[in-house]
Amino acid sequence: MIKLKPEAIIVNTPELLPVSILYQIIFGTRIVYDIQENYHLNIKYLSPLPSFLKPLAAAWVRGVETMSAPFVRHFILAENSYTSLPFIGSRWTVLQNKALPLPAPATGKGDLNAPVFLVSGTLSLTYGIREAIDAFLKIHETIPGSQLHLCGKVPDKKSLQYVGETIDNHPSIKLTGGAGGVPYETIQSAIAQADFGLVFYPENPAINECFPTRIWEYMSYRLPMIIQEERMWTNYCLEKKAAVIFKSGQASTGDFLSILDSTFYPATIDYSDIYWTAEEHKLTELVNTLTLDR
Known part of the structure; x- marks a missing residue:
């Protein structure tokens, strides 16, 4: 059996923040919070929860994120707009879900009478x-x-x-x-x-x-x-x-x-x-910084 002690844990859902912080306290590691969505707004405006539960659940998620923020080494943001989140400070990198380059992208349009x-x-x-x-x-x-x-x-x-x-x-x-x-x-x-x-x-x-x-x-x-x-x-x-x-x-x-x-x-x-090329470079630099910054 091979046992590995991670140098960094990338968390991509708020529910996993508390257990990741507990692991950090016991074993020591760096936590990166990958914010793929504005979970607070998603719960308020997109969740199938009953209306009376939505504000409570949204407040709970925002509370978990806010209380966990001091333990997070860095935040990865899927959108530029997420830089305004109140708990992230200046420890963030925006990595948008851009496209992979194509060898020969198509150009031109077909019949405009039957598009x-x-x-x-x-x-x-x-x-x-x-x-x-x-x-x-x-x-x-x-x-x-x-x-x-x-x-x-x-x-x-x-x-x-x-x-x-x-x-x-x-x-x-x-x-x-x-x-x-x-x-x-x-x-x-x-x-x-x-x-x-x-x-x-x-x-x-x-x-x-x-x-x-x-x-x-x-x-x-x-x-x-x-x-x-x-x-x-x-x-x-x-x-x-x-x-x-x-x-x-x-x-x-x-x-x-x-x-x-x-x-x-x-x-x-x-x-x-x-294209994703520039985002990939930012991600590589971030991982190198986190693993080398001991």
Whole structure:
């Protein structure tokens, strides 16, 4: 039997913070808290708990995080917005879930009279499947030959029911995946075959300041995107010439086709910051610092 004493423990859920701190006190180690979500806001605004329990559970999680903070050597943050969390101080590194570089990302668009739109990844009401479908149906009124491909996992019964009923009523929408999800290679294939990605999310304090992972994925494939106005990622996508904003009022066929025929992903723009490469370097430096700083 091989026994190892870890030099660092990476904790990625608040429930494991107390036992990790106990281990630190008894055996000595460094704790890194990997904050993948704003758990406090998730419980308040996304949890299926009864309404009267949500504030209590959210307060308990925030209390655990706050009391554990002095024992944490470093915080890893999945979003830039998490730097405002009140308990992390200045001991943090942002590691966003960016895309892996592709050998030859696809460019160009197919037939604009019959474009294929895509929503991939988590297909839930919480993460905007209703808003994306509503936008597509308005587009479909303008471009009757358009199709919508939903590819990914539908994680809950309410979302699954909504998606199923929508597909039954609209033959132009198809689903690959469902409750069981799909292999990531299937999602990659769907991105490569699509003409446009749809990125729409509902207003919700738990996700308003989160950068959708699918944006990195779509950009890595040079997939043009149709996006919302006034979201935290809107200006970034527009600056990269990766997207156009959809307004339901611009419903004349000629106007909308001209928008879809915009120039996307020009060679003059640097896209190196969309990839995981830089994040990987930051992670390596952090691990080296933690293990060498005895």
